[in-house]
Amino acid sequence: MSDSALPRLRARTRPISDPGDLLRFAEPQDPAVWLRRGDGIVGGGCLWRGEFQGESRIRDAREVWDAILAQARVEDAVRVPGSGLVAFGAFTFAASSGYASVLQIPQFIIGRMDGKSFLTELFVTDSTVGSGPVPTVPVRLPLIIPDGPEAVTDLEPGEMTQERHREAVECALSRIEQGEFTKIVISRDQHGKIEPDADRRHIVRRLANTYPETWTYAVDGLIGASPEMLVRVLGRSVTARVLAGTLPRGANEADDAAAKRALADSAKNRVEHKFAIDSAIESLRRLDTHDDPDTGLTASPEPFLLGLPNVWHLASDIRGTLPQGSSVLDLVEALHPTAAVGGTPRKKAMPVIDELEPFDRRRYAGPAGWLSASGDGEWVVALRGAEVDADGSVTAFAGGGIVAGSEAADEFAETGPKFRPITEALKPLAE
Numbered sequence: 369m370s371d372s373a374l375p376r377l378r379a380r381t382r383p384i385s386d387p388g389d390l391l392r393f394a395e396p397q398d399p400a401v402w403l404r405r406g407d408g409i410v411g412g413g414c415l416w417r418g419e420f421q422g423e424s425r426i427r428d429a430r431e432v433w434d435a436i437l438a439q440a441r442v443e444d445a446v447r448v449p450g451s452g453l454v455a456f457g458a459f460t461f462a463a464s465s466g467y468a469s470v471l472q473i474p475q476f477i478i479g480r481m482d483g484k485s486f487l488t489e490l491f492v493t494d495s496t497v498g499s500g501p502v503p504t505v506p507v508r509l510p511l512i513i514p515d516g517p518e519a520v521t522d523l524e525p526g527e528m529t530q531e532r533h534r535e536a537v538e539c540a541l542s543r544i545e546q547g548e549f550t551k552i553v554i555s556r557d558q559h560g561k562i563e564p565d566a567d568r569r570h571i572v573r574r575l576a577n578t579y580p581e582t583w584t585y586a587v588d589g590l591i592g593a594s595p596e597m598l599v600r601v602l603g604r605s606v607t608a609r610v611l612a613g614t615l616p617r618g619a620n621e622a623d624d625a626a627a628k629r630a631l632a633d634s635a636k637n638r639v640e641h642k643f644a645i646d647s648a649i650e651s652l653r654r655l656d657t658h659d660d661p662d663t664g665l666t667a668s669p670e671p672f673l674l675g676l677p678n679v680w681h682l683a684s685d686i687r688g689t690l691p692q693g694s695s696v697l698d699l700v701e702a703l704h705p706t707a708a709v710g711g712t713p714r715k716k717a718m719p720v721i722d723e724l725e726p727f728d729r730r731r732y733a734g735p736a737g738w739l740s741a742s743g744d745g746e747w748v749v750a751l752r753g754a755e756v757d758a759d760g761s762v763t764a765f766a767g768g769g770i771v772a773g774s775e776a777a778d779e780f781a782e783t784g785p786k787f788r789p790i791t792e793a794l795k796p797l798a799e
C-alpha cells in the first residue's frame with residue numbers, strides 16, 4: 369500500500385458529559401467495541417479499513433499505521449487511553465489463514481476512560497472537508513441506535529468431534545513423549561446461525577454484563593470477552609496478563625473452594641502455566657533493549673487464581689517499560705502466539721496445530737484490540753467468543769493446553785465452560 373493510497377486523516381477529540389451506555393452508539397450489524405467494567409470505546413462507521421495477510425501481517429499493519437499517522441493531524445483535548453486517532457484491529461491466529469487480518473478506523477469514537485467521557489470525530493481531509501481548518505461546531509453526540517432483532521442460536525459441535533479431539537490429543541501426547549515439543553494447545557469448533565439482520569450488540573452486551581472483569585471486544589465480526597491481556601501499552605508502561613491452567617467453577621461454595629484448591633495444587637496445570645509465562649517473558653525480553661535494570665520486566669513469582677463466572681484460571685501479570693523505538697504492534701507481534709494458545713517451542717508446535725486441527729482458526733486466539741496515535745494500545749488474545757459473519761453464520765472455538773499427563777476426556781470437558789460465555793450470549797434475551 370503506497371502512502372498516496374492512504375487517507376489524510378484528521379481526528380478531533382472533545383470532552384462530553386457522561387453518555388451512559390456506550391453500546392447504544394455502536395453499529396448493530398458490525399459493532400466496534402472495547403469495554404471493561406462498562407468503560408471503554410465504541411466506534412461507529414468506517415473511515416478506512418486495511419487488510420493484511422501472511423507471515424508479515426502484523427508488521428505490515430504497523431507500517432501502514434505509521435504511514436497514516438505521519439500524514440494525520442490529531443487534536444486531542446482529553447488525552448486519556450482511547451482518545452485521539454484510534455484504530456480497532458484483529459489478526460488471524462495463523463500466518464497461513466485464508467481469512468483477513470484487519471485494522472479499521474471508524475468515523476467517530478465515543479468513549480469513557482479514567483472517569484472522562486469524550487467524542488472523537490474523524491475526517492478524511494482531502495475529500496470530505498478539504499484541507500482547511502475543521503470547523504468549530506458544538507459537539508453533537510452520534511445518534512442512539514435502537515435495539516434491533518435478537519441474536520439467537522444454539523451452537524452445535526463442528527468438525528472436531530469428541531472422537532477426533534481424543535485422537536488429536538493422543539497424537540499430541542505421543543509426540544510430547546517423543547520429545548518433539550512440550551506443550552501444544554488443541555481446540556475444537558462449534559457452529560450456529562443467527563438471523564442476518566440480528567443486532568450483534570445483544571451478544572456484546574451479554575458478554576460485557578456477565579464478564580465485567582474481562583475485556584469485551586468486537587472488531588469486524590469477531591466478538592468475545594477475553595480474560596487474557598496479550599499486551600497493554602499506556603504511555604511507556606507495558607503490562608500483560610498470562611493465563612493457562614483451568615478448572616470449571618464448582619456448583620456450590622464447597623465444590624468451588626475445592627476446585628480452586630485443586631487448581632492451585634495441580635502440578636500439571638502449574639507446568640502448563642509456566643510454559644505460557646516463560647514464552648511471554650522470553651518474547652518481550654527479545655525486544656527489551658533497556659540498560660537500566662529498573663525498567664526491566666517483572667512477573668508475579670507465583671501465579672494467582674483468577675475466578676470468572678465460568679472457570680478458575682492460573683494467572684500471572686507481567687509489568688515492564690516499553691523498549692525505546694518499539695510500538696504496541698511490535699510487542700503484539702513478538703508475543704503472538706504465546707504458549708497459552710500455541711505451544712512450546714512455538715516453532716515446533718505451530719505446524720502441528722495446523723496438522724491436528726481440521727479447521728482454520730481464523731482470528732480465534734489471535735490478537736484483537738485497539739491502538740492510538742499517542743502510542744497507547746490494548747490487545748487481548750481473542751478467546752471466549754466467535755466469528756459472526758455478515759450472513760449470520762457463527763463460528764466459535766475453545767481449546768486447552770496439552771502437556772505430559774493431560775487426559776483427553778478432561779481436556780474435552782475443559783472446553784465446555786470455555787464456550788459458555790458465547791453460548792449464553794446467544795440465548796434468547798428473556799433467559
Ligand SMILES: C=C(O[C@H]1C=CC=C(C(=O)O)[C@@H]1O)C(=O)O
Binds near residue numbers: 555681752768786
Ligand atoms: C485456549 C483457550 O484458553 C487458554 C487460556 C487460558 C487457559 C487455558 C488452558 O488452561 O488451557 C488456555 O491456555 C481458550 O479459551 O480457548
